Amino acid sequence: MPSSVLNRLTHVASHTRRKPKVVVTRDLGPEIMPLLQNRTDIDMVLWTQESACSRDWLLTNAVGATALIVLADAELFDAAGPQLNVVSTMSVGYEHVDVKEAAKRNIRVGYTPDVLTDAVADIAVMLALMAGRLARETTAIVNEGRWPSYSWAPFLFCGRQLSAPNAKTTRTAGFIGFGRIAHATLARLVPFGFTDCIYFSNPSSAPNPSRDAELSRSISNPNSPNGPITIRRTDELSTIASQSDVVFVLAPGGASTQNIVSTEFLRAMKSTAVLVNASRGSLVDSDALALALREGWIWGAGLDVVAGEPHIGTDHPLVKEPRCVVLPHIGSATFETRLGMARLAVVNALAAVDGKEMEYELKI
Amino acid sequence: MPSSVLNRLTHVASHTRRKPKVVVTRDLGPEIMPLLQNRTDIDMVLWTQESACSRDWLLTNAVGATALIVLADAELFDAAGPQLNVVSTMSVGYEHVDVKEAAKRNIRVGYTPDVLTDAVADIAVMLALMAGRLARETTAIVNEGRWPSYSWAPFLFCGRQLSAPNAKTTRTAGFIGFGRIAHATLARLVPFGFTDCIYFSNPSSAPNPSRDAELSRSISNPNSPNGPITIRRTDELSTIASQSDVVFVLAPGGASTQNIVSTEFLRAMKSTAVLVNASRGSLVDSDALALALREGWIWGAGLDVVAGEPHIGTDHPLVKEPRCVVLPHIGSATFETRLGMARLAVVNALAAVDGKEMEYELKI
Secondary structure: OOHHHHHHHHHHHHHOOOOOEEEEOOOOOOOOOHHHHOOOOOEEEEOOOOOOOOHHHHHHHOOOOOEEEOOEOHHHHHHHOOOOOEEEOOOOOOOOEOHHHHHHOOOEEEOOOOOOHHHHHHHHHHHHHHHHOOHHHHHHHHHOOOHHHOOOOOOOOOEOOOOOOOOOOOEEEEEEOOOHHHHHHHHHHHHHOEEEEEEEOOOOOOOOHHHHHHHHHHHOOOOOOOOOOEEEEOOOHHHHHHHOOEEEEOOOOOHHHOOOEOHHHHHHOOOOOEEEEOOOHHHEOHHHHHHHHHOOOOOEEEEOOOOOOOOOOOOOOOOOOOOEEEOOOOOOOEHHHHHHHHHHHHHHHHHHHOOOOOOOEOOO | OOHHHHHHHHHHHHHOOOOOEEEEOOOOOOOOOHHHHOOOOOEEEEOOOOOOOOHHHHHHHOOOOOEEEOOEOHHHHHHHOOOOOEEEOOOOOOOOEOHHHHHHOOOEEEOOOOOOHHHHHHHHHHHHHHHHOOHHHHHHHHHOOOHHHOOOOOOOOOEOOOOOOOOOOOEEEEEEOOOHHHHHHHHHHHHHOEEEEEEEOOOOOOOOHHHHHHHHHHHOOOOOOOOOOEEEEOOOHHHHHHHOOEEEEOOOOOHHHOOOEOHHHHHHOOOOOEEEEOOOHHHEOHHHHHHHHHOOOOOEEEEOOOOOOOOOOOOOOOOOOOOEEEOOOOOOOEHHHHHHHHHHHHHHHHHHHOOOOOOOEOOO
16 A cells, blocks of 8 residues: 555544544555545554554554454553444454453454364364474474485384374374364364364363264265264363374363363373364463473474464474474464455454444354 | 394305395384294395495395395396396385386386375375475474564465365366375365366376266265366376466376476466475476576475485575475385385285285386
């Protein structure tokens, strides 16, 4: 967007306060910004720099806003004022929005689930493969010029195979959290020969065997000699740990799931199994996982998220473990998906401004 | 295996020449070696060190052998002598065995296809994901301690999504070579939303539309809103290049496929597409691919094999390209699969020694 347009928008924003004011903390790119720029009946205030906006800028510009496309907490709600109608986040997680405070003040909250399901499920499968097949160690051998020093040997570079190597072998996938992303991940595992799925979900939620049966029917391959995939719910985390060949952590963050993958959990896992976390870093105890990898309790780990990110340096215990693949939280980072998320974040905010139903409104 | 046993075997081997002599150039481990050790009616000669055996050792010990579980050429056949009955390789490829010379001398050749199909198909999918999602660049950011210097931005670390992000989008897989590994790879792509497959295979082989229809039926998900996957054969490499979102190179090596992925091919590919090679390095022109990546003709590449391997140093043009993921030829490197290959290599050799049908005999 040319800066003359930005200047005009900022100018308009500061002089016509009767129009609803929408504060946007990121330039969402040429495909998405026209959704806001073309609305002459709103004032848009945009942080135009590449870096994150300062807290001061946000608190100052939130004053009088109807909609914030932004991270948000109580202080920001106070700064904005009582006319604030909606907070819209470009993410499926919402731990950075004070949703209780928002509910108390009748501020609606928009988020962007669904649209990132496939991108994250792809990363979950990629991490399961990379952790099993020693991708970090083997790519390092090539990238550091050490390949010439190895000669072929029958078991050189051998990893754990994600797929069942023959029809007599079965594979079990374990899920902590069993929402849309878990379902999409499980679907991808079917042609890898997975025949069994165990999941642990919020113990207060009611079991839903008919949903599970329908899921099994829709993702199973009727031509497989293995028959349909079995989907089982358990209330025992130890069952997930001890029976799974791959454990996928795909549950929301927050206090109730903090360090759900603990020393006890990791000690109960198979030594041939891998752990994948593509949800929030807070669900996995990093020190326990580093110890588990160092001592060989489990085969490997693939993480898209780490507690305390992005402040993860080379001295972090998980970065030091060669059996741990760590990605810088790129689960939803594809062009198609991020465009879809940006579009939804804007559309959610505008729907609330217009007093209409939002595509995705968080119901607490 | 304790060295006392090895000494005994070597001793036996050098004194009782009337039993068929089987030369094994690698210790195949405690699960497999008893298949040979328990055969009191054969002499086994085993190279017991971790490193590859010397040419001298091989030429000396091949003398009088009935079976070689080994790499093999004409000089070795001469050294062994006219009683040589079988050469058994622990691989699906056989470019390291002089098969024409073997045929001329009525030496049978055993190899190990099928058993590695799933392990290699897993690697093909892993490489497609890693190349699309910038796995080399993003893991380097974490491993080198650069994650803290990035702040979230809408399109930070964005890659190309392997899966179709919604039901309106389709994905096309292109295959150069369409044998068992390609079929297993395609099956894995179905739940990623692939609806279309184009393949190029040996132009002298007859089209087999009924095989393709049966393959489509067996791997498609009848519950998918996309309908069954379309499988099309083409004799035009340019069709593969220009229409595919991912090109998988899964054809045999040798003169007829040398540099089949050429400058011309790469120039015809989509700029958003990725190239995967999990067959033999000779099929891809390394310099052309490095240029394609540097100039952005294609999005990325994932290679399990590189021409000239393992002599690939940090100055290799592909190792220098951050959009190129290179693995040190680990396609079949899983414990399950390598054990299966070792077993087959031994069983093939013993079958020939016993004058029986081999599980997998190469027919030239």
